[in-house]
Amino acid sequence: MSSRTLRALALASAAVVATTALAACGSDDETTAAAGSGSGEASTIKLGYFPNITHAPALVGVNKGLFAEKLGTTKLEATTFNAGPAAIEALLSGAIDATYIGPNPAINGWSKSKGEALKIIAGSTSGGAGLVVREGINSAADLNGKKIATPQLGNTQDVALRAWLKSNGLNVDTSGGGDVSVLPQDNATAVQAFAQGTIDGAWVPEPNYSKLILESKAKALVDEKTLWPNQEFVTTHLIVSQKFLKEYPGTVKKLLEGHIAAVSYIKDNNADAQKAANAQIETLTSKPLKDEILTAAFANLKFTYDPIASSLFTSAKNAESVGLLDPVDLKGIYDLGPLNELLKAAGQPEVSDGAA
Template sequence: MPEGITRRALLAGAVGGVLGACRRPADARVLRVGCMGTLAHAPSLIGLHSGRFERALSARGVRVERAVFGAGPEVMASLLAGAIDVGCLGPVPAVTAYVRTRGRAVRVVSGAASGGAVLVVRRGAGIRCASDLRGRRIATPQLGNTNDLSLRAWLRSQGMDATEYGGEVSISPMKGSAMLAQMRRGMLDGAWVAEPWGARLVADAGAVVFIDERTLWPGGRFATAVLVMHRGYHAMARENVRLWVEVHSAEVARLREDRLRGMREANEALRAITGRGVAEGVLAQAWGRMEFTTDPLEETIAAMARVGMALGMVPRGSIEGLVGSV
């Protein structure tokens, strides 16, 4: 089977594969939460680590369970399969799931973060302009995630494409730890990633920032992470979701009112929840590229959807109603 068809099938399967399965029955006495170990998820990570989410829900007799994932498509697949009820993830998997389920399964109920995504390239690789990426190998966290779409869209805007579509740039989905190891060994030329991995690759693998994605968006703002709920759980336990969003909004407000305190708390939460914190210098670099907001930046989500559909990464369909309230 041609590689392009294989990768398209994988992309569809990240969400489509769980649509035919029965969603695990939800329980109104439990709220199961999914997030990722990236700084864009700081409101969720800090709220979980501090116990503020738990205290708000336990007052109603509701237990909070958490799961940490490596990339957004994993979060969305778990949400659709019923393993979690709410999740924080990039907007592209949310768009894909919404279109594939014709709006029946998920809804974005809040923004979480803007910015904090970069393309870094290996120092000494001779990459000084876009055309120098021809024949190179670039990593993203997962096929079909928001960083993956950003890389592919930018390549297309520069007159290039991925090798599976007959283009010149090899795109390899992999975990951040693999990016670090391969870039150190000269096996990887670059990576389009969320923070703190961009700053880590700069500090620990000798990479340099080639593109700060903020420069590609009007006003430098675009949705990096959003809060998504399963509509079935919301119908059964609306108050649980309302409380979750309320605490999430308070966490965003705390991050905005004292960024230095928020940076320290985010690192403590990362260390406690994922088992790995971020070095102080790396953290400061990464944190400086981010903004936390409850605004879902709906126009940028719509732009990502249009680009994803044009690239064949997102199924064609309406996203009207994707962003809503509880």
């Protein structure tokens, strides 16, 4: 990012701070004032994210203090999750206010709450997933009778695999039956199972995609980005509870400033960003990624503010087509207004919610 862009972002940030500070004046109880007027600052924001390289903007933003810097007097309470459904449940219950998450859990949360629980406010990560298999499997037809793992039933990669198999004339069900046995299991189990020869492949996100190739001699059968227009699809985006967005729009805007700063940092300082992301993973899990896996995973991911909305709508249709989602109207799931205000102020292109 250019120095001119960074200065513009700083000015936009200052304007937001001034506006929200004025809105909070006139009350000794900042939280009460904010809840009543819809223009104040929250004393705390509870943010969820995963200890996974596909959540690198969150990892870098926390590790480098970028969120804390932009949030100012608002305290950041960061919580990590291992799976999207758990993060969605936390959001629905009010245990967190915002979270980085994959598209399908966000769709499920929107559907479950009848469009009242959340808004997608920014993109974060594109790419970095696909199907890796053992030697001897060279086509979809070769998967007949094989066992393939996914991270979790109904998660983003699980839906992608099932839709791809269906498009290639292979039938599966949710209990592991059909032409191909799809076995949802956590990524660590899948990596171990592949090494032991008890599964024949896995449709997984980074870093497990690269880990299986580099450490277990798997080969890539499908790089998922090749299935999408412009080789872009949403892997991770940032969502916020509608209640929090309504009560504390100033704080949400500051969160977005931190997110923009994190994505910009990754683009401008890639090597250091990799180290920061890995250091945060080590802090959270005590298991940093090996350098070669970290480098390969980063190279296979694109970090972006654009939520790539068209791919979300396609993912929902795919989930419906394989029986994992009832028909759902996604109109209104995005609120990109605050993000686009910041991007416009910084002289950057605005992003689209995919609406006609």
